[in-house]
Amino acid sequence: MKKLLLFLFILLYAVPFSSQAQKKSKTTQATSTGKYQANWASIDSRPIPTWFEDAKFGIFIHWGLFSVPSWGPTPKDGASIYDCYSEWYWYRLTDPNSKVNPLFVKYHTSTYGKDFRYQDFVKDFKAEFFKPDDWASVIQDAGAKYVVLTSKHHEGFTLWPSAQAWNWNAVDVGPHRDLAGDLIKSVKSKGLRMGYYYSLYEWFNPLYKADVNRYVDEHMLPQLKDLVTRYNPDIVWTDGEWDHPSETWKSTEFLAWLYNDSPVKNDVVVNDRWGKETRSKHGGIYTTEYDLVHEKAQTEGSLPRYWEECRGIGSSxxxxxxxxxxxxxxxxxxxxxxIDKVSRGGSLLLNIGPTADGRIPVIMQQRLKEMGQWLKVNGEAIYGTRMWTAAPAKKIPDVFFTAKGKDVYVICTKWPENGIELEGVALPSKITMLGYTGPVKAAFQNNKLMLTPPVVSPATVPCDYAWTFKLENAVK
Structure with a gap:
């Protein structure tokens, strides 16, 4: 009898123990393969690819049907920065709860008539002057290292022939051209990295409004995967996540596929806009926008992950x-x-807004060209650098720091007529001013370095806007 009871005990309890052990073994085996799991703890453990942390400067491009009306209020109209976004034209036009709705309605009615539908703008989105090689040259000359193009904004119109956006994409209608595909070829031919902005949600998609779960399974995920497998982008920059938590968007499932099985799994960069709870908490790089998102942490340099500021040259x-x-x-x-963003451990994604006919506005080209001229002289103090963690605790007005290896770069946004006194540096083995061939006077006493700028003339000043001292082997 005792033997029978012992046998039954083993039969009843050994099987569950064995089953648990097998489950644990399978979990351990899956982790040991290096596969990322579909949960935030695993996804967040993936390092930011080094190429992105080295790049520092990228160009954002917002282009779509909204480029036809190309209108929005400005701060002088009393609008907040978010209300100035012209790419939100369709939504603001139809949202009576928006305080700027009357401005959009008045403009639209007086310009196009009250019966003119937003969809009708497609006939004027022709991109007839779009020359992707020229765009790529402008971006390269600006000193940018990567590009992010809006493949689809919240209006749902795609710049590539998406099967999920039949007759609502740039190949079926409008330009009748694969704008996303043409640009990535030109950009990558210049040796630059390129990715795509993608809106998870769509304002007026009937499927999204009726059943978000079907929308995610039948529209969003197939569309995202098509974008990745078709073009092999270096960046997947999502947005429009705020209506639902990441679980609804199935974000971790997509990211596990992206990191494990996609053709770009090794080098792809993603952001933090994957659900209403994820910004500055989960994903890849953290994203600020006109300094309005987690501004305090960015200002204090305390964001726990690499970050990127995005903004326009104007207010849209x-x-x-x-x-x-x-x-x-x-x-x-x-x-x-x-300079400010890089010195505090981030990058700048600066936006340009092309016209509906495919031109980069001249004023934007000019701004980019002048930035490129500055970077030709001072790029060494930007690209490949990191925040100098031993920088003086007390901010020196108009002085910023970056570091690369043992070298410290001191970037002055105002000419330092009275010199600069620095603490926390070792005696540099060499001190130079980038772009200037003459000597730089310096004195090192009581663990303080006093830099004296050279006397320059308009003919010998190395650049405009800001000037950089390089302190070699100055990191303690």
Missing amino acids: FGYNRNENLEDYSSAEQLVHIL
Whole structure:
């Protein structure tokens, strides 16, 4: 009897123990293969690819049907920065709860008539002047290292022949051209990296409004995977995530596929816009926007992950014909923004908004060209650098720091007429000013370095906007 009871005990309890052990063994085996799991703990463990942390400067491109009306209010109209976005034209036009809705309705009615539908703009989205090689040259000359193009904004119109957007894409209608495919070829031919912005949600897609789960399974995920497998992008930059948590979007499932099985699994970069709860918490790089998202952490340099600031040259991402010169940042301001972001451990994704006929507005080309001229002299202090963690705790006005290996770069956004006194550096083996061939005077006493700028003339000043001292072997 005792033997029988012992046998039954083993039969009842050994099987569950064995089953649990097998489950644990399978989990351990899956982890040991190096596969990322479809959960945030696993997805977040993937390092940011080094190429992206080295790049520092990219160009955002917002282009779509919204480029036809190309209109939005500006700050002088009393609009907040988000209300100035011309790419939100369709939504603002139909949203009576928006405080800028009357402005959009008034403009639209007086310009196109009250019965003119947003969909009708497709006939004027022709991109007849679009020359992707020229765009790529402008971007390369700007000193940018990567590009992010809107493959699809919240309006749902795609710039590639998406099967899920039949008759609502740039090949079936409008330009009758694969805009996304043509540009990535030209950009990559210049040795630059390129990826795509993709909106998870669509304002007026009937399937999205009726059943978000079917929308995700039948529309969004197939569309995203097609974009990746068709073009092999270096970046997948999502947006429009705020309506639902990442579980609804099946974000971790997609990212596990992207990191494990996609053709770009080794080098692809993603952002943090994967669900209403994910910004500055989950995903890849963290994204700020006109300094309005997690601004405090960015300012303090305390974001726990590599980050990127995105913004337009003006107050909109899509081209806005309502903007005037005073609405655009100057090249000097843009260079200073780049320096500020990089010195605090981030990157700058600067947006341009092409016209519906495929031109980069001349004022935007000019700004990019001037930034490129500055980077030709000072790029060494930007590309491949990291935030100098031993920088003086007390901010020195108009002085920023980056580091690369043992070298420290001191970037001055105002000419330091009275010199610069630095603490926390070792005695440099050599001190130079980038782009200047003459000597730089310096004195090192009591663990402090005093830099004295050279006397320059208009003919010998190395660049405009900001000037860089390189301190070799100065990291303690």
